[in-house]
Every structure is written in structure tokens, then in C-alpha cells.
Amino acid sequence: MKRFLLSLLLLAATPAAAQLSGNVEYNLWRVQQGDTITIFSDKAYIRQSPSPQAPVMDSLVAGNTVIAAKLTETELTLRGMTTPWWQVRYKAGGKQKEGYLWLGLAALGQYKKDSVQLMYGIEKVIPGATKEDDPKYVVVMKALGASRHLLDKKELIVTGGQFAISAEGKLLGNMGLDKLTAILRLCFSGEACGIPTDYYYYGWTGTKFLPLPQKSNMFDAGAISHDEVLLFPKEPGGQAGKIIKVTKDEEFGEDGEKVVKTTTNREVFIWDGNSAKAVKK
Structure with missing residues (x-):
């Protein structure tokens, strides 16, 4: 690290x-x-x-x-x-x-879970290889104990520039996943058609962060849409011990309104209390 x-x-x-x-x-x-x-x-x-x-x-x-x-x-x-x-x-x-x-x-966001302080921020920005390339954000999550000592931290790389004009975090419950006390969800998004909104999920056990499946949504007006939904055990349609990702892609006709093609896909991840492993089809 x-x-x-x-x-x-x-x-x-x-x-x-x-x-x-x-x-x-x-x-x-x-x-x-x-x-x-x-x-x-x-x-x-x-x-x-x-x-x-x-x-x-x-x-x-x-x-x-x-x-x-x-x-x-x-x-x-x-x-x-x-x-x-x-x-x-x-x-x-x-x-x-x-x-x-x-x-x-400063932190981009901070949340309290029991006596632990969870936060995330940007460690540094990596410039693109050329002026046309978007930079990368090195984002770090930290968990601090009651005496502000570091319990754990995790790092992820996020595409920056026009792809991450805004950032938002939310602390969720464990959503029915065993051995987790909470889930920290980070969201980075752009503000233009065709720019995806990316969601990063990390489970919190009380002592460490565990990576979970991610999702991304994108809408290009009059052309295509891409929508990913994560179903956790506690949610409608969810199943015990599983995280289900449902992906829906749509293509629009020449009028930009009528959907002419729809494709759906379903992925299943088995949760064993420590990691989410994709089930092979």
C-alpha cells in the first residue's frame, strides 16, 4: 500500500x-x-x-x-x-x-459507524499520457478507531476529468451480507451524455474493508443506455448469500425515442463472508 x-x-x-x-x-x-x-x-x-x-x-x-x-x-x-x-x-x-x-x-466525505470513523479522499491525481487523455484519481478510504488510530485503508483508481466531475458517498447497512456491519458506496460521475456514473462498493467488517462488485450506468440521449443494478440479499429479488448484477442495454431508433433493441444479462456472485466470487456460467 x-x-x-x-x-x-x-x-x-x-x-x-x-x-x-x-x-x-x-x-x-x-x-x-x-x-x-x-x-x-x-x-x-x-x-x-x-x-x-x-x-x-x-x-x-x-x-x-x-x-x-x-x-x-x-x-x-x-x-x-x-x-x-x-x-x-x-x-x-x-x-x-x-x-x-x-x-x-480534506476528506471528500466521512461517516460514523459505531465508534469508527470511515472517510474517503484523493491521495493524488495522475495526469493522462497526453493532453487529450483524462487523468486518474487515486482515491483512498480510511477507517479510524476511537482514538483516531488507523484500522484499515484501501485504494482504488478512478478515471478523472470529465468522467468524475462530482463525487458522492453513502454509508449503507450490511444489506443482508454475513459478517458485514455496513457497506460504503462511492459514486463518481460526469455531467454529459455518454459519460458513465460509476459506483464502487466496499463492505465494512468492523475492522477492515472488503471489495464488492461494482456497477456503472450510462445514458446517451437518443442513442443508447446502459444500466446496471446490484441486488443484495435484503432487497426485492435478492437471494441469501448472493449479490446479483442485472445489466440492461438499450438501443434507440432513428427518432431517438423508440427502443429498437434490448439486451439483458445476469451475473451472480457468491458471498462467503470474505469475498464475492462470480459464478461461472
């Missing part, structure tokens, strides 16, 4: 010039004034001004929270992603303080 490199030395690196309006990554956090921001990096420095060279006021760890006070027009490009600095309010040493946090150190 790659280490999550967020140190003072990295933050002291010279940022590349960029314009706020031209960076997709900025939109993924969707932070508004007054929102609670959860620290995602192993260590995050709060600085006296929005600059990686500014003096450090405090050092926060993953799971700590701050309040978004004011968005600045200053950006920093680090690990391939460009995000702004926020003026934030927080409590340290029993005192209320204000400082500046680079948004790239």
Missing part, C-alpha cells in the same frame, strides 16, 4: 500556476462557508496565511475537524491536484483559533 505522502516538505514545494475556474478537482469537495471540514491526511498543517511557506500554527491529524470560514482566491497545486486555501476556525489547546488550510488535505 502506498503511503499517503502529506508532509511539511511536500507542502513547501513550489506550486504550479493555475486558474481556479479551470480545475475540476476543486469542485469535488463542494465546501460552503460554515461547513465542517474533516482532515483526511495523516497530518495537516494550519498556517498563518494561505501559503505553503507561511508559519505553521498547528498540526492536525486525520479525523480532526475545522469550520470553513472564508474561501480564498489562492491555490496550491500538489500531487497533481489544484485546490484553494480556506480560512478555517478550529479549537486547539482549549482555545478557538483561525488559520488557513489547503483543501487537498
